[in-house]
Each structure stands twice: as C-alpha cells, then as structure tokens.
Amino acid sequence: MQSQNKLNKLVKLALVATTLTASNIAPILMGAIPSAQAVPVTAKRADDFINSICVNTHFGYPDTPYVSQFSTTKQKLIDLGVRHIRDAGVGSSYASRLKELAAVGIKTNYVMLPIYGVLPNSSYWGRGQYVQINDLIKNQIGTDVVDAVEVGNEIDLNYRSHYWRKGDSATLSNDPNSSLYWVSYIRSLTKDTWNAIKGDPATAHLKVVGPSLGGSYGYGSKKLLGDLSNVVDWGNVHSYPFGGNPFNNPFSYATLSKYFYHGNFPSVNIDENPWAQDVYSPSFGSKPMTATETGYYTTGNGKGISEKVHGKYMPRLFLEYFRKGFVRTCSYEFLNEWNQPTNSEANFGLLRNDLSEKPAYTALKNVITRMKDPGVNAKTFTPQALDFSLTVTPPAGYNRSQYVHSVLLQKTNGSFYLALWHDISNNDTTVTPPRSIEHPAMPTKINLNTRISRASTFVLDDAGNKIEGDIAVNNNTVSLNVTDKVTIIKLTP
Structure with a gap:
C-alpha cells in the first residue's frame, strides 16, 4: 500500500507527463483514499467549447423543413446558439440560405460532393454540370459564408452509386472489398x-x-487512406456511438454483461477504448481531429434511443469530444427530415419534424447559453489554472469512478466553469427497443486550493430544462452528486 505522500508524488508526476483534466485524476483518488492534494489544472476557453459545436443540416432538400420552413428553422438555429453547420448542395436558392445564416453568425462546413459535380478540377467524374470548388465558394456561396471545406463523404460506401458513371472503365470492380480503387481516388481528390x-x-x-x-x-482499416497529413488542416471521423464498441476486452458493468459492446454512451468510441482515433487519426498525423458526423436517432427502427436518453446524451457528447481534443463536432442532425417514425434516417434530429423541441435541443441550448462568453477577448485570452482535484465515493456496484468526467472552462471575466457528468450507458442495446437503465448518483467532492468566493450550480432535468442555485464551499471543498446529466459548477475566484 502506497503512503499518501507517495501517492501525491505520483499524481504530480502524472501531471508532468500527460495533459490531464480532473477526470484523469479520479481513478487514483477513489476507494479507501478519502481525499487528495489539489493540483493545478489549466482551463480551456469557454468560447472554444462553444465554437466546437456543429450540427448537420440539409438546406438543399426541398421535401424537408430545411427548405419548406426555412425561416422557422433558421430561428431555431439562432435560438440554439450554434455557430457552425455542415451541409452540401448547389444552386442559387441553396446559396442564399447559407448566406442568410452567415449573416447571423452561422457559418458552413461545406462538404464537397462529386454527386453535385463540385470538384477541384475537371479530371474527376461528377454528375451534372461541373463546378470547381473554389469558384463555387467565391462566386456563388461566399468566402465569408463557408469556413471549412470537407473532402467527400463516406467515399467507401458511396462511390459505386454516386461517384462513378455506370459502366465507366474507371470502375475497376463492382465489389468495393476486392478493388480499392476508391482509395487512390480519394487520395488524389484530397490533394487536388x-x-x-x-x-x-x-x-x-x-x-x-x-x-x-x-x-x-x-x-x-488503420491508415487505409495512407498519409494525408500534408494536405489537410483537420482530420475527420464519423464515430456514431449508438452501435457500441467491440474493440476491447469485455467486462460486466452497470447491469451489462459486455459493457462496451452493449452500451451506447457518448464516449464509447473515443475515450477508454478509442478506436475512432486509433483507426482514423494516423492518416492525418498530428493534425487536429473533427467528427463531422456523430449522434443518435430516436425511435426509428425500434433500435433508436428514447428522447429522454437523447436529452442526457447530447450535451455529454459535445463535452466528451471537446475533452478529447476534437476541434469540431457535428451532430447528425438538426431536425427530423420527415415524419416517418419507423425510419431511423428520419429521426436523428434535435428537433422533431414539426420543429418542436426534443429534450436534447432544450438541454444543449441551455448549456450553450450558460457557457457562451460575450467578452471582447473571448477567442484570444489565456485561461488560468485552477488548483483542484476530484474525490469520488462510488456507490456499490459502481467502482469505476473514472467514468465521472469533467471539463474545466474559463470565461474572460475570470470565472471558472467545471462541467461534470457520469458518462455511463443509459441503454442496454441487446434488446429492441434498448432497455433503459437508471443509475445512482456518484457522490463527489471538489477539493480546492484556489480561493473561491462563491460557487453556484447549473443542472439539467429530464426535459433539458435548467435548474440553478448556490452551493456551499466548506473548508475549500464543494460536495455534490454527479449524475448522468451534465452539471456545471461556476467557481468565482
């Protein structure tokens, strides 16, 4: 058994060796150890978190509310507080919608799709009239409307049906698994x-x-695309968490016999068993990663999650990806495209098809409102460090207290915002529909060395509504129950 002094030295050494948040320290601070020495943790800018949030949209789909109810959809985006959408399309009407959004501060991550004939040069096959990508942005959409260009979309799935003309000699095989011509295609497309x-x-x-x-x-598939690090600014992954994660040693936890296999919690692919980074990051070297598609569908084919669980998961999802260093995370998608309850593709939205708000929309809107920073230096100031650690005393059966995750943010006014949540699976995906699981709270203490004049809490209920109030600071310690919904502690130095 290590002495407390030796343990504290180990914590300090770990901080030197790695980039840690308080949640990294939590596994060391559980069990019989009642407390731990607080250590400096440098905050991230609150504005950077807000800037990482993105939603997928389809403003070129005339049979959806994106077009038929554009004005209301635009206002819902404004109310949400999101600054980025991800979309693809062509045409003057399409471009005018993106321009309207840019005028209110919502810019587009534009997906360059050969299906629309949008390509870097004329040597590539495209459907319809050919348009060069930089000419499209300059002359039709606007260089102040688009802030990123994404090379293609899921080329390994779509190339046979969209990216080649039927019968053309460039299609070496009808079997994408026996001929990887699309690999050389997408490599050339990215470079050009x-x-x-x-x-x-x-x-x-x-x-x-x-x-x-x-x-x-x-x-x-690791490094299937080869090295593209010198021809991209950001890497990319589509890491939907609802399918679980089979790339781990299975273990029983939280009523699931194979926890990662049969759970669908937001960090299932990116944290403890991070296959998303392991498989896709190598092609992009040290470049920052994005997840331009991730999220959940509700109802659908019977395997979708409930709206209640959706409301718990979505704020956690954006915080999880930001916590792991993703510079942009795009939820798929903003609204249900059609009123088709049994169609999974029609039910990914934060809004229902009639544009009413799901709990996930309400919860995310409240988190964005809480964390947005109106300071003039919000994008450039240097965040400070907060001396703190977490002590988690888990209830019986929940010994993996490292699943209490956190992100420390700071605004330009000096206030720290510590977001805490228990990233636990709220579903068992072995049954249809998924079995809902309720979990006990994780009693947690925030141990502080930094002097705090006031602490207040922000929590979300099952409908996504906010509940706010003050919380006591006793002997440099804040005690609270961390649940499977996001809690934000404002700490005023």
Whole structure:
C-alpha cells in the first residue's frame, strides 16, 4: 500500500507527463483514499467549447423543413446558439440560405460532393454540370459564408452509386472489398482539393477537412487512406456511438454483461477504448481531429434511443469530444427530415419534424447559453489554472469512478466553469427497443486550493430544462452528486 505522500508524488508526476483534466485524476483518488492534494489544472476557453459545436443540416432538400420552413428553422438555429453547420448542395436558392445564416453568425462546413459535380478540377467524374470548388465558394456561396471545406463523404460506401458513371472503365470492380480503387481516388481528390483551396488567395484561409469513411471501421482499416497529413488542416471521423464498441476486452458493468459492446454512451468510441482515433487519426498525423458526423436517432427502427436518453446524451457528447481534443463536432442532425417514425434516417434530429423541441435541443441550448462568453477577448485570452482535484465515493456496484468526467472552462471575466457528468450507458442495446437503465448518483467532492468566493450550480432535468442555485464551499471543498446529466459548477475566484 502506497503512503499518501507517495501517492501525491505520483499524481504530480502524472501531471508532468500527460495533459490531464480532473477526470484523469479520479481513478487514483477513489476507494479507501478519502481525499487528495489539489493540483493545478489549466482551463480551456469557454468560447472554444462553444465554437466546437456543429450540427448537420440539409438546406438543399426541398421535401424537408430545411427548405419548406426555412425561416422557422433558421430561428431555431439562432435560438440554439450554434455557430457552425455542415451541409452540401448547389444552386442559387441553396446559396442564399447559407448566406442568410452567415449573416447571423452561422457559418458552413461545406462538404464537397462529386454527386453535385463540385470538384477541384475537371479530371474527376461528377454528375451534372461541373463546378470547381473554389469558384463555387467565391462566386456563388461566399468566402465569408463557408469556413471549412470537407473532402467527400463516406467515399467507401458511396462511390459505386454516386461517384462513378455506370459502366465507366474507371470502375475497376463492382465489389468495393476486392478493388480499392476508391482509395487512390480519394487520395488524389484530397490533394487536388488542398491545392485548389490553398492556391487561391480568396479561399486560402478556409480549413480543409479530410475525407470520412462510412464502413471501414475495424483496426484493419488503420491508415487505409495512407498519409494525408500534408494536405489537410483537420482530420475527420464519423464515430456514431449508438452501435457500441467491440474493440476491447469485455467486462460486466452497470447491469451489462459486455459493457462496451452493449452500451451506447457518448464516449464509447473515443475515450477508454478509442478506436475512432486509433483507426482514423494516423492518416492525418498530428493534425487536429473533427467528427463531422456523430449522434443518435430516436425511435426509428425500434433500435433508436428514447428522447429522454437523447436529452442526457447530447450535451455529454459535445463535452466528451471537446475533452478529447476534437476541434469540431457535428451532430447528425438538426431536425427530423420527415415524419416517418419507423425510419431511423428520419429521426436523428434535435428537433422533431414539426420543429418542436426534443429534450436534447432544450438541454444543449441551455448549456450553450450558460457557457457562451460575450467578452471582447473571448477567442484570444489565456485561461488560468485552477488548483483542484476530484474525490469520488462510488456507490456499490459502481467502482469505476473514472467514468465521472469533467471539463474545466474559463470565461474572460475570470470565472471558472467545471462541467461534470457520469458518462455511463443509459441503454442496454441487446434488446429492441434498448432497455433503459437508471443509475445512482456518484457522490463527489471538489477539493480546492484556489480561493473561491462563491460557487453556484447549473443542472439539467429530464426535459433539458435548467435548474440553478448556490452551493456551499466548506473548508475549500464543494460536495455534490454527479449524475448522468451534465452539471456545471461556476467557481468565482
């Protein structure tokens, strides 16, 4: 058994060796150890978290509310507080919608799709009239409307049906698993897109986002695309968590016999067993990663999650990805495209098809409102450190207290905001519909060295509504129960 002094030294050494948040320390501070020495944790800018949030939209789909109820959809985006959408399309009407959104501070991550004939040069097959990507942005959409260009979408799934003309000699095989011609295609497409965007002074400021894959999920796909690190600004992954994660040693936990296999919690693919980074990051080297598609569907084919669980998961999802270093995370998607309750593709939205708000929309809107920073230096100031640690005393059966996760943020006014949540699976996916699981709270103490004049709490209920109030600071300690919904503690130095 280590002495407390030796343990504290180990914690300090770990801080030197790695970039830690309080949640990294939690596994060391559980069990029989009642408290721990607080240590400095440098905050992230609150504005950077808000800036990482993005939603997928389809403003080129005329049979959906994106077009038929554009004004209301636009207002719902404004009310949500999101600054980024991800979309693809062509045409003057489509461009005018994106321009309207940019005028209120919502910019577009534009997906360059050969299906629309939008390509870096004429050597690529495209459907319809050919348009070069930088000309499209300069002359039709606007260089102040788009802030990133994404190279293709799930090329490994879509290339046979969309990206080649039927019968053309470029299609070497009808079996995508026996011929990986699409790999050389997407590599060339990425390089030429980079050259087109960065070689034009009018578009050189835009970020180039690497291509995504849709079906090449296993570790055998590692670096399938080769090294693209010199022709992208950001890497990319589509890491939907609702399918669980089979790439781990199975263990029983929280009523699930194979916890990662049969759970669908937001960090299932990116944290303890991070196959998303392991498989996709190598192609992009040390470049920052994005997740341009992730999220959940409700109802649908019977396997979708409930709206209640959706409301718990979505604020956690954005915090989880930000916590793991993703610079942009795009939920798929903003609204239910059609009123088709049994169609999973029609039920990914934060809003229902009639544009009423699901709990996930309400919860995310409240988190964004809480964390947005109106300070003039919100994007540039240097955050400070807060000396603190977490002590988690888990209830019986919940010994993995490392699943109490946290992100420390700071605003320009000096206030710290510590977001806490228990990233636990609220579903058992072995049954249809998924079995709902309720979990006990995780009693947690925030041990502080930094002098705090006031602490207040922000919690979410099952409908996504906020509940706020003050909380006592006793002997440099704040005690609270961390649940499976996000709690934000404001700490005023």
